[in-house]
Amino acid sequence: MLIEKFNPLEDEMIQVLNEEGDIIRPEWMPEISDEEVLSLFRTMQKTRAIDSIALSLQRQGRMLTYAASLGQEAAQVGSGYALKKTDWAVPAFRELGMWLTKGWSVDKILQYWYGNEWGSHTGEDLRLLPISVPISSQFQHAVGIGMSIRLKGENDVVMAYTGDGGTSQGDFHEAMNFAGVYRTPNVFVIQNNQYAISVPVVIQTASKNLAMKALAYGMPGILVDGNDLFAVLAVSQQAVAYARETGPVLIEAYTYRMGAHTTSDDPTKYRTDDEVDPWKEKDPLLRVEKYLIKKNLLKQEEIEAMKEALEEEVMEAYRSIEHSSDTEIEEIFSYHYEKMTPQLQDQLDEYRNYLKGAASDGK
Amino acid sequence: MANKINIVQAVQQALQNEMALDPTVVVYGEDVGVEGGVFRATVGLQQEFGKERAFDTPLAESAIVGSAIGMAINGMKPVVEIQFMGFIYPAVNQIVSHAARYRNRTRGLRHLPMVIRAPYGGGIRALEHHSESTEALFAHIPGLKVVIPSTPYDTKGLLIAAIRDPDPVLFLEPKRIYRAFRQDVPEEAYTLPIGKAKVLQEGDDVTVVTWGAMVPDVQKAVSGIEELSIEVIDLRTISPMDRETIIESVEKTGRILVVHEAAKSFGAGAEIIAVVNEKAFLSLEAPPMRLTGFDTTFPLPRGEEHYIPSPERIRHKIRELAAY
Numbered sequence: 001m002l003i004e005k006f007n008p009l010e011d012e013m014i015q016v017l018n019e020e021g022d023i024i025r026p027e028w029m030p031e032i033s034d035e036e037v038l039s040l041f042r043t044m045q046k047t048r049a050i051d052s053i054a055l056s057l058q059r060q061g062r063m064l065t066y067a068a069s070l071g072q073e074a075a076q077v078g079s080g081y082a083l084k085k086t087d088w089a090v091p092a093f094r095e096l097g098m099w100l101t102k103g104w105s106v107d108k109i110l111q112y113w114y115g116n117e118w119g120s121h122t123g124e125d126l127r128l129l130p131i132s133v134p135i136s137s138q139f140q141h142a143v144g145i146g147m148s149i150r151l152k153g154e155n156d157v158v159m160a161y162t163g164d165g166g167t168s169q170g171d172f173h174e175a176m177n178f179a180g181v182y183r184t185p186n187v188f189v190i191q192n193n194q195y196a197i198s199v200p201v202v203i204q205t206a207s208k209n210l211a212m213k214a215l216a217y218g219m220p221g222i223l224v225d226g227n228d229l230f231a232v233l234a235v236s237q238q239a240v241a242y243a244r245e246t247g248p249v250l251i252e253a254y255t256y257r258m259g260a261h262t263t264s265d266d267p268t269k270y271r272t273d274d275e276v277d278p279w280k281e282k283d284p285l286l287r288v289e290k291y292l293i294k295k296n297l298l299k300q301e302e303i304e305a306m307k308e309a310l311e312e313e314v315m316e317a318y319r320s321i322e323h324s325s326d327t328e329i330e331e332i333f334s335y336h337y338e339k340m341t342p343q344l345q346d347q348l349d350e351y352r353n354y355l356k357g358a359a360s361d362g363k
Numbered sequence: 364m365a366n367k368i369n370i371v372q373a374v375q376q377a378l379q380n381e382m383a384l385d386p387t388v389v390v391y392g393e394d395v396g397v398e399g400g401v402f403r404a405t406v407g408l409q410q411e412f413g414k415e416r417a418f419d420t421p422l423a424e425s426a427i428v429g430s431a432i433g434m435a436i437n438g439m440k441p442v443v444e445i446q447f448m449g450f451i452y453p454a455v456n457q458i459v460s461h462a463a464r465y466r467n468r469t470r471g472l473r474h475l476p477m478v479i480r481a482p483y484g485g486g487i488r489a490l491e492h493h494s495e496s497t498e499a500l501f502a503h504i505p506g507l508k509v510v511i512p513s514t515p516y517d518t519k520g521l522l523i524a525a526i527r528d529p530d531p532v533l534f535l536e537p538k539r540i541y542r543a544f545r546q547d548v549p550e551e552a553y554t555l556p557i558g559k560a561k562v563l564q565e566g567d568d569v570t571v572v573t574w575g576a577m578v579p580d581v582q583k584a585v586s587g588i589e590e591l592s593i594e595v596i597d598l599r600t601i602s603p604m605d606r607e608t609i610i611e612s613v614e615k616t617g618r619i620l621v622v623h624e625a626a627k628s629f630g631a632g633a634e635i636i637a638v639v640n641e642k643a644f645l646s647l648e649a650p651p652m653r654l655t656g657f658d659t660t661f662p663l664p665r666g667e668e669h670y671i672p673s674p675e676r677i678r679h680k681i682r683e684l685a686a687y
């Protein structure tokens with residue numbers, strides 16, 4: 001298996017699909033049908049459609065702070081697709097492609113970013129945890145789910161995500177260490193997009209790569225081209241199989257954050273176009289697009305039509321939540337405990353009384 | 364010489380002044396160096412003082428605070444930034460178990476002249492965990508000082524005082540009003556006393572105590588009440604609390620309202636009212652009141668307008684107290 005043979009100390013990176021859209025390592029090509037490739041391509045396009053619509057809505061004042069996934073679609077979709085429906089996914093906050101793959105609906109995703117807690121009510125039968133903003137804290141939960149899977153004798157896998165910045169947190173190390181000790185069925189995915197806001201990865205670590213950190217916790221670590229859908233999928237499938245049978249694995253998906261950290265960020269303050277431009281040629285969608293066109297599975301016009309249809313679908317989802325998403329006052333209070341405490345009840349009553357009075361004062 | 368600056372610029376200027384005056388002052392944290400901070404509070408410092416004294420760190424709050432403790436032990440004056448108050452929690456072990464205790468447990472041999480800065484508070488339509496006001500958590504810890512300014516002038520004077528203070532200070536910056544208004548502020552370094560509240564306006568009928576980003580809201584509320592004479596106190600330091608200013612005021616007015624953004628139960632308002640009960644009970648003409656955030660997580664933006672007491676609600680509450 002790739003996973004066991006791979007030596008992250010050698011600092012090599014797994015690649016299957018090159019920038020021309022050619023398969024350079026057929027022996028590693030995951031076993032997927034053409035229909036599946038098309039469907040993954042579509043999900044990557046959808047990821048991009050959501051990003052582009054969210055960013056334009058944000059500029060119009062119809063969306064709040066938003067963290068785009070631009071450039072990281074292959075890392076997200078490829079890893080997420082390796083999971084079964086019964087496997088768990090534990091996100092950070094920049095895994096849009098994985099969320100879609102796992103089944104979080106577009107309207108819910110947009111509702112979250114548009115500032116309503118209902119967005120995190122991801123759905124009863126979805127084994128996907130909500131976004132976790134405190135960096136790498138979610139790794140611990142992923143390990144706990146993994147421990148419980150072992151204890152309950154279940155056969156599921158837990159895939160957890162963080163960023164390159166996330167590897168600096170104590171929580172990251174503590175979780176990885178637990179996973180190593182308890183041999184939990186965890187796959188840890190680091191999307192190394194080279195930045196934590198303005199801070200480049202060389203300031204996060206003096207390690208040559210992030211995958212090698214796995215060795216110290218007694219688990220395999222593998223470095224994969226995060227802009228290569230097939231490589232990410234191949235590595236993730238193997239990692240998931242390994243986690244299910246044997247124990248935890250760490251994947252470093254080497255990629256690049258093409259856009260700003262969030263809509264509040266201005267990357268021109270800390271990086272140059274000279275640095276960004278070469279990454280445009282490594283675009284993860286472009287590669288799959290070239291592959292599909294060469295294989296005669298898709299035509300350029302069809303891609304344009306797909307994009308348009310997806311953008312319309314996303315706008316539709318947005319319109320469904322745009323006006324209906326103001327929080328009900330009672331909901332601010334009623335979800336903290338199974339039953340509202342007397343204190344909360346008092347505060348709710350007092351606030352409602354105030355509003356009633358203010359309304360009758362004509363204010 | 365004075366310059367007209369806002370609160371976030373006052374933070375930057377305080378840091379700049381102190382770094383120029385004292386070579387032991389160093390500034391670091393996430394995105395603090397090259398970018399100059401996500402709120403631009405440390406902008407220009409790396410250019411002026413070099414990468415050794417103003418720098419970016421890995422994404423690790425515990426190490427940011429823990430290393431600051433080590434620096435302070437060896438004679439430096441670190442001023443570290445926690446990007447948002449909601450991200451201070453990984454560092455709580457270092458703050459509570461070490462920063463707050465060093466002087467006492469070494470019987471004064473080792474003390475920690477360090478400052479932890481963090482923007483706090485909500486009302487800016489932010490993402491989850493970006494709207495925290497948990498000053499009471501830290502004010503409860505013996506050995507820490509907790510300062511919250513509300514104006515550019517106070518920000519600069521108090522931050523410089525915090526840097527010069529021989530003990531650890533948690534300096535919480537009201538990000539909702541970071542850029543709300545400008546004030547004439549001396550360009551040179553100056554200090555204001557930590558532990559001293561400020562009477563913003565004198566009055567005889569009601570005392571209102573508040574701090575941070577709520578101060579302009581209280582001022583707005585009060586300016587709409589002609590029939591009452593209201594004393595407004597900007598607490599400025601949560602701990603150690605300026606009891607004298609509060610007591611003196613309540614002895615005069617007999618009525619006190621505390622307005623804060625943080626959740627109500629076990630908040631700083633409870634401590635203020637306890638002090639009033641202990642020291643000015645016999646002057647009270649009405650039960651002390653609080654108007655605060657709810658005992659809930661700060662709601663996401665589509666619900667946040669309900670959480671922070673508005674000037675209208677404050678006005679309403681003041682009238683309720685006055686009429687009691």
Ligand SMILES: Cc1ncc(C[n+]2csc(CCOP(=O)(O)OP(=O)(O)O)c2C)c(N)n1
Nearest residue numbers: 094133134135163164165166195196197450
């Ligand atoms: C504990 C904590 N500290 C600080 C932050 C503020 N913050 C949000 S994202 C981010 C950078 C994250 O970088 P990385 O892990 O590489 O993920 P990326 O944003 O690149 O996807 C920071 C510092 C946070 N959310 N949580």
Ligand SMILES: [Mg+2]
Nearest residue numbers: 163164195196
């Ligand atoms: Mg990153």
